[in-house]
Amino acid sequence: MLDYTKEAAVYDATRGGVPRAEAAAVAVLSLLPPEARSLLDIGCGTGLVTERVAAGRPRLRVLGCDAALGMARVARPRVGAVVLADARRLPLPDGAFDAVSAVWLLHLLREEGAVRAVVTQAARVLRPGGVFVTTVDKDAAHDVGSDIDEAFAPYLAPDPSDGAERVVGYAAECGLAVTGSAVFLGHGQGRTPLSAAQGVRRGYFTSRLAVSGAAAEHLARALTALPDPDRRRADPEYRLLAFRRRP
Numbered sequence: 526m527l528d529y530t531k532e533a534a535v536y537d538a539t540r541g542g543v544p545r546a547e548a549a550a551v552a553v554l555s556l557l558p559p560e561a562r563s564l565l566d567i568g569c570g571t572g573l574v575t576e577r578v579a580a581g582r583p584r585l586r587v588l589g590c591d592a593a594l595g596m597a598r599v600a601r602p603r604v605g606a607v608v609l610a611d612a613r614r615l616p617l618p619d620g621a622f623d624a625v626s627a628v629w630l631l632h633l634l635r636e637e638g639a640v641r642a643v644v645t646q647a648a649r650v651l652r653p654g655g656v657f658v659t660t661v662d663k664d665a666a667h668d669v670g671s672d673i674d675e676a677f678a679p680y681l682a683p684d685p686s687d688g689a690e691r692v693v694g695y696a697a698e699c700g701l702a703v704t705g706s707a708v709f710l711g712h713g714q715g716r717t718p719l720s721a722a723q724g725v726r727r728g729y730f731t732s733r734l735a736v737s738g739a740a741a742e743h744l745a746r747a748l749t750a751l752p753d754p755d756r757r758r759a760d761p762e763y764r765l766l767a768f769r770r771r772p
Contacts, residue, residue, distance in 0.1 A: 529570075530595030536571050541713035543573065549628050549763070550577035552709040556658045556767035557582065561623035565590060565650060567612040567643070568630030572600030578626070579604065588622075590615070613642035620652040629763075631687035632663035632732045640686050641695045648699035648770055657701055657768045661689040664733040666711065666761035672751050673721050673758055680736040680744060689766065701768035708762050715760040722748040 529536075553574070557564070562584060566575040569589035579587040589607040591597045601607045610616050612630065625647040634640050647657045664685055668674050684691075693703060716724075722745040724730055736744055748754075 529591075529593035533571060533593065533595035533599050536596070536599075541711060544712035545710075545714065546573040547577055548709040548712055549574045550581055552707040552763075552765050553578050553626050553628065553658055554581045555707050556656065556705050556765060557585075557624050558656055561656065562586060563622045564588070564624045564626060565615075565617070565622045565647075566604075566626045566628070567615070567647065568592075568627050568633075569600050569604065569607065570596050570629075572603035572607065574628050575600065576603040612646060613639060615646045615650055617650050619649055620655075621650050623652060623655050625651055625655070625657045627657075627659040628765075629660055629663055631659060631661070631692065632685060634686050635682075635732060640692065641698075644692065644695040644701070645699050648696070648701050651770045653770055653772045655770050656704065657696070657770070658765055659687075659692065659768075660763055661687050661692050661766050662764055663687055666763050667714070667716070667733075669715070669759040669761060671716075671758040673716055673718060673748065676718075676721075676744065676747050676751065677730075677734060680734045680740070682733060682735040686732070689764070692766065696768045700771045702771070703766055704769045705767040707765045707767075709765070711761040711763055713760070715757040717757050718748045718751040718754040722746070 563586045565588050567590045569575045569591050572589055575587060575589045579585060589600050589604040590610050592611045594609060597607045597609045631640050725741050725745045
C-alpha cells in the first residue's frame with residue numbers, strides 16, 4: 526500500500542482534484558437524511574470531499590478521521606476538526622453521530638477482517654436510525670472497457686475487499702440495512718497507458734492487482750506499448766451505498 530502520509534502532498538492533484546471531490550460530496554449529501562446534524566467522515570484523506578460536504582449542509586457538524594498524519598494535517602484547515610485514528614478502532618463513543626461516511630476507503634483494506642471491523646465501528650458510533658454511506662466496488666468502477674482493462678485482466682486480485690455483496694453482509698451483521706445508493710463521475714480518473722504503467726511501478730494498484738517484481742515490470746511495459754499512450758481513457762463512475770442503523 527502507498528504511504529499516505531507522503532502521498533498527501535500530491536493526492537489532490539493526482540486524484541481528480543476539486544471536480545471529483547465536488548461530485549463525491551453531492552452524491553454523499555444526496556444520501557444523508559435531512560435531519561442529520563453530525564457526520565463522521567472516516568478515511569477523510571486531505572479533507573477535500575469532507576470540506577464540500579460540510580459546505581453543502583451548513584448545519585451539519587463534521588468531524589474528519591484519518592490514520593495518516595500527513596493527510597490529517599492537510600485536512601485540518603479544511604475541515605476544522607480531524608481526529609488521527611485507525612478506522613478499525615475509533616476512539617469515539619457509541620451513538621455519537623447521525624451519519625458516518627467512508628469515501629474511497631474500504632477498497633484499500635486488504636487485511637483479513639479489516640473491512641468488517643470498519644463497518645462494525647461505523648455502526649457502533651451511529652445513533653439508532655443513523656446512516657452510514659460508503660463507496661463500494663471502487664476498483665471495479667475503473668473497468669470501462671478499455672485496452673488498459675484488457676492488460677490488467679490477467680493480474681486482477683480476486684475477491685475485492687469492498688465488493689458490494691461483502692459490505693452489505695458485514696453491515697447486516699451490525700444491524701445496518703441498505704436504504705439507498707448513488708453514483709458519481711470520477712472526474713480526471715480516466716487513465717492513460719503511461720499513467721497506468723507509472724502506477725504499476727509505484728505500487729499504486731495494490732488493492733486491484735496481484736502483481737509484483739518482474740511481473741509488474743512486464744505489465745508496465747505492455748501498458749506503455751498500447752496505442753495512444755498519452756490518451757486518457759473514459760472516467761470511471763463510482764458507487765455509494767447508504768445503510769440505516771435499526772432504531
